[in-house]
Amino acid sequence: xxxxxxxxxxxxxxxxxxxxxxxxxxxxxxxxxxxxxxxxxxxxxxxxxxxxxxxxxxxxxxxxxxxxxxxxxxxxxxxxxxxxxxxxxxxxxxxxxxxxxxxxxxxxxxxxxxxxxxxxxxxxxxxxxxxxxxxxxxxxxxxxxxxxxxxxxxxxxxxxxxxxxxxxxxxxxxxxxxxxxxxxxxxxxxxxxxxxxxxxxxxxxxxxxxxxxxxxxxxxxxxxxxxxxxxxxxxxxxxxxxxxxxxxxxxxxxxxxxxxxxxxxxxxxxxxxxxxxxxxxxxxxxxxxxxxxxxxxxxxxxxxxxxxxxxxxxxxxxxxxxxxxxxxxxxxxxxxxxxxxxxxxxxxxxxxxxxxxxxxxxxxxxxxxxxxxxxxxxxxxxxxxxxxxxxxxxxxxxxxxxxxxxxxxxxxxxxxxxxxxxxxxxxxxxxxxxxxxxxxxxxxxxxxxxxxxxxxxxxxxxxxxxxxxxxxxxx
Amino acid sequence: xxxxxxxxxxxxxxxxxxxxxxxxxxxxxxxxxxxxxxxxxxxxxxxxxxxxxxxxxxxxxxxxxxxxxxxxxxxxxxxxxxxxxxxxxxxxxxxxxxxxxxxxxxxxxxxxxxxxxxxxxxxxxxxxxxxxxxxxxxxxxxxxxxxxxxxxxxxxxxxxxxxxxxxxxxxxxxxxxxxxxxxxxxxxxxxxxxxxxxxxxxxxxxxxxxxxxxxxxxxxxxxxxxxxxxxxxxxxxxxxxxxxxxxxxxxxxxxxxxxxxxxxxxxxxxxxxxxxxxxxxxxxxxxxxxxxxxxxxxxxxxxxxxxxxxxxxxxxxxxxxxxxxxxxxxxxxxx
Numbered sequence: 001x002x003x004x005x006x007x008x009x010x011x012x013x014x015x016x017x018x019x020x021x022x023x024x025x026x027x028x029x030x031x032x033x034x035x036x037x038x039x040x041x042x043x044x045x046x047x048x049x050x051x052x053x054x055x056x057x058x059x060x061x062x063x064x065x066x067x068x069x070x071x072x073x074x075x076x077x078x079x080x081x082x083x084x085x086x087x088x089x090x091x092x093x094x095x096x097x098x099x100x101x102x103x104x105x106x107x108x109x110x111x112x113x114x115x116x117x118x119x120x121x122x123x124x125x126x127x128x129x130x131x132x133x134x135x136x137x138x139x140x141x142x143x144x145x146x147x148x149x150x151x152x153x154x155x156x157x158x159x160x161x162x163x164x165x166x167x168x169x170x171x172x173x174x175x176x177x178x179x180x181x182x183x184x185x186x187x188x189x190x191x192x193x194x195x196x197x198x199x200x201x202x203x204x205x206x207x208x209x210x211x212x213x214x215x216x217x218x219x220x221x222x223x224x225x226x227x228x229x230x231x232x233x234x235x236x237x238x239x240x241x242x243x244x245x246x247x248x249x250x251x252x253x254x255x256x257x258x259x260x261x262x263x264x265x266x267x268x269x270x271x272x273x274x275x276x277x278x279x280x281x282x283x284x285x286x287x288x289x290x291x292x293x294x295x296x297x298x299x300x301x302x303x304x305x306x307x308x309x310x311x312x313x314x315x316x317x318x319x320x321x322x323x324x325x326x327x328x329x330x331x332x333x334x335x336x337x338x339x340x341x342x343x344x345x346x347x348x349x350x351x352x353x354x355x356x357x358x359x360x361x362x363x364x365x366x367x368x369x370x371x372x373x374x375x376x377x378x379x380x381x382x383x384x385x386x387x388x389x390x391x392x393x394x395x396x397x398x399x400x401x402x403x404x405x406x407x408x409x410x411x412x413x414x415x416x417x418x419x420x421x422x423x424x425x426x427x428x429x430x431x432x433x434x435x436x437x438x439x440x441x442x443x444x445x446x447x448x449x450x451x452x453x454x455x456x457x458x459x460x461x462x463x464x465x466x467x468x469x470x471x472x473x474x475x
Numbered sequence: 476x477x478x479x480x481x482x483x484x485x486x487x488x489x490x491x492x493x494x495x496x497x498x499x500x501x502x503x504x505x506x507x508x509x510x511x512x513x514x515x516x517x518x519x520x521x522x523x524x525x526x527x528x529x530x531x532x533x534x535x536x537x538x539x540x541x542x543x544x545x546x547x548x549x550x551x552x553x554x555x556x557x558x559x560x561x562x563x564x565x566x567x568x569x570x571x572x573x574x575x576x577x578x579x580x581x582x583x584x585x586x587x588x589x590x591x592x593x594x595x596x597x598x599x600x601x602x603x604x605x606x607x608x609x610x611x612x613x614x615x616x617x618x619x620x621x622x623x624x625x626x627x628x629x630x631x632x633x634x635x636x637x638x639x640x641x642x643x644x645x646x647x648x649x650x651x652x653x654x655x656x657x658x659x660x661x662x663x664x665x666x667x668x669x670x671x672x673x674x675x676x677x678x679x680x681x682x683x684x685x686x687x688x689x690x691x692x693x694x695x696x697x698x699x700x701x702x703x704x705x706x707x708x709x710x711x712x713x714x715x716x717x718x719x720x721x722x723x724x725x726x727x728x729x730x731x732x733x734x735x736x737x738x739x740x741x742x743x744x745x746x747x748x749x750x751x752x753x754x755x756x757x758x759x760x761x762x763x764x765x766x767x768x769x770x771x772x773x774x775x776x777x778x779x780x781x782x783x784x785x786x787x788x789x790x791x792x793x794x795x796x797x798x799x800x801x802x803x804x805x806x807x808x809x810x
Contacts, residue, residue, distance in 0.1 A: 064579045064583065067532075067576050071571055072572065074538065074539055077543050078564055081554065082557045086554065089551050089623075091550075093550055093771050096546040096547025096548070097770075099547065100543050100546075101778070101781050103543045105781070107540075108792075108793070109792075111532040112533045112792045112796050113792070113796070115528070115530055119528065119529045120799050120800070124799055167550070170771065170773040171773075402561075403623050407628075408562065415565065419573070420572075426576075434583070
């Protein structure tokens with residue numbers, strides 16, 4: 001391998017590593033910020049302490065996850081320049097402004113109000129504090145909007161021109177660039193994915209405490225809310241994913257061929273390959289288990305519709321098929337399990353066993369990390385499926401990389417791996433330790449820790465609950 | 476030097492504003508990290524940490540705006556500068572990771588608090604050094620070919636860049652100690668006064684050294700500073716530095732609580748002005764001008780609309796967030 005090829009491989013590994021790690025935290029904090037806003041809103045509306053207890057419980061976890069998201073995100077904003085400088089030069093005029101809008105409309109909003117959200121309850125009172133929580137929640141969504149618009153433009157570029165020095169520059173309308181063909185689908189699918197991820201975590205924590213016998217109103221409330229989310233949103237996500245897939249078929253057919261493992265075209269209905277071992281060398285899927293014509297039925301809504309295969313695409317333009325094939329199956333499989341969990345919870349709710357069915361609780365506990373795995377698998381599917389291009393069909397990944405020496409990239413990759421595993425594994429451990437404690441009316445804090453939201457109860461609850469108020473409301 | 480207010484110029488000012496805002500806001504908060512080992516374990520360290528806990532995240536966002544804005548408004552400069560400064564920038568990012576998580580982690584694990592305090596210190600120090608080295612490496616010149624960086628991956632390391640790295644770290648530590656003078660009480664404030672005295676002297680010495688070395692890096696810098704009649708204007712800057720320095724030490728002697736912080740910021744402001752005099756109108760000093768690196772008008776106008784609307788709003792709510800946490804920091808954050 002030449003030094004340039006090695007540097008390219010290392011730069012790709014570094015981006016994949018840092019972005020995958022980063023993505024875990026926003027996938028959680030987008031949903032959690034909204035959940036916190038819902039909890040605080042319900043607390044203000046009903047005055048029930050259960051919601052405040054849950055708010056404070058999840059706020060501590062949010063603080064850690066958000067901090068990890070922030071610091072791993074700052075890394076991303078510089079990775080484009082350090083490792084992908086040619087990409088930055090050529091594509092900066094189009095996606096740079098989208099990312100600048102993300103900073104201006106989202107990052108500052110989140111960061112500006114986070115301090116008040118975490119530490120300011122006593123200072124500003126419940127109403128303004130709720131506004132701060134809302135600002136953070138809205139900020140996480142706006143952030144997803146812009147970064148996914150930029151990412152979607154790389155997948156389905158449109159509305160640009162190419163100037164004399166080979167840069168992609170904006171055409172007549174920015175709206176054409178922002179609302180490129182894959183953006184609405186990717187935005188909906190990703191944001192729902194983030195909500196589901198959070199719901200599964202909240203559900204698993206609730207299930208854990210139910211299994212351990214901490215059956216109290218706050219635990220019940222969080223488990224019930226999470227199971228409603230799983231039951232209602234998982235089916236919606238499957239539909240959204242299907243529509244996203246059809247959109248991909250239209251604009252990036254090679255990606256779908258890789259997802260499906262279709263090396264060869266089928267004139268009279270393509271089979272759905274459930275499992276198998278795709279091999280680029282043999283240009284076929286070994287040991288495949290297939291459902292005849294089912295792929296055409298899903299993708300074309302006609303069992304006999306012809307579907308082209310990778311043999312219609314130049315070999316140099318193939319994505320790495322096995323990775324895409326497998327990551328797609330992991331995502332879909334977990335999505336189906338999430339829908340199953342939701343259905344199970346509906347059944348248990350109907351039979352009044354939601355808080356008693358230990359099998360349901362074990363299932364919910366096991367599904368706790370499923371959202372993260374599914375989100376990363378989905379991300380891998382769409383990003384690896386875009387290869388070998390950074391701007392689909394127009395700019396190759398190999399033509400995007402910085403002029404770097406491989407020892408420099410290798411050393412920094414090693415530094416990232418060591419730091420991230422140490423720091424983020426520790427953070428995750430702290431989060432899990434917080435989750436292991438049941439929610440309590442007086443959330444314990446170490447000595448001298450900054451006060452978060454303790455000691456504040458809204459007007460309706462003040463009469464019955466003082467600082468050491470008991471958990472008076474039932475479920 | 477003449478300034479036409481075209482789009483590229485406006486964007487140069489916006490990016491410069493973002494970088495300056497970053498230095499003003501994150502400078503003191505990195506500085507507290509640098510001072511951390513000198514603070515007494517227990518209530519003093521906790522109070523110092525709590526004095527910045529509500530605002531550090533917003534402060535660092537200016538760094539993202541500086542980087543992201545550079546990519547959007549001057550993509551060519553972003554593409555040349557970042558690979559040239561590969562090692563210090565990666566080190567800075569890792570430093571920011573370590574110190575950023577320490578804000579939460581130290582409370583979650585009392586047994587390992589000393590380790591996270593150390594991470595907070597090392598991360599802050601590395602980030603400050605890396606930023607100073609970046610500045611020095613930009614000033615001393617970057618090798619380019621075509622539209623990319625063409626130098627080696629150790630070019631950034633010279634005695635001059637080490638000097639600028641150390642200077643920025645000293646300056647941030649000074650800002651940190653002045654912030655504590657403002658926000659802290661008792662022993663912590665006394666210690667802060669003591670540190671501010673020698674750090675102030677060290678920073679003024681560092682400014683003098685960097686200023687003395689810079690004109691000899693490039694002929695253009697020398698002309699800017701010393702050629703008649705421009706020298707009449709440029710000579711005002713060292714004069715102002717001298718005046719501010721005197722005021723700074725007087726304010727320390729009289730135990731003013733806010734003036735030292737504001738005067739230390741003024742020293743940073745004058746240093747920034749000095750830099751601007753040296754490099755204007757280049758975005759990669761001595762190599763690429765802001766007009767050569769500028770993104771097309773459509774990109775810059777689109778962003779300008781966003782920046783014109785959002786930056787004032789951001790300043791308002793950032794100001795509000797600082798206002799909410801005004802006053803002295805107690806043992807449990809603000810009281």
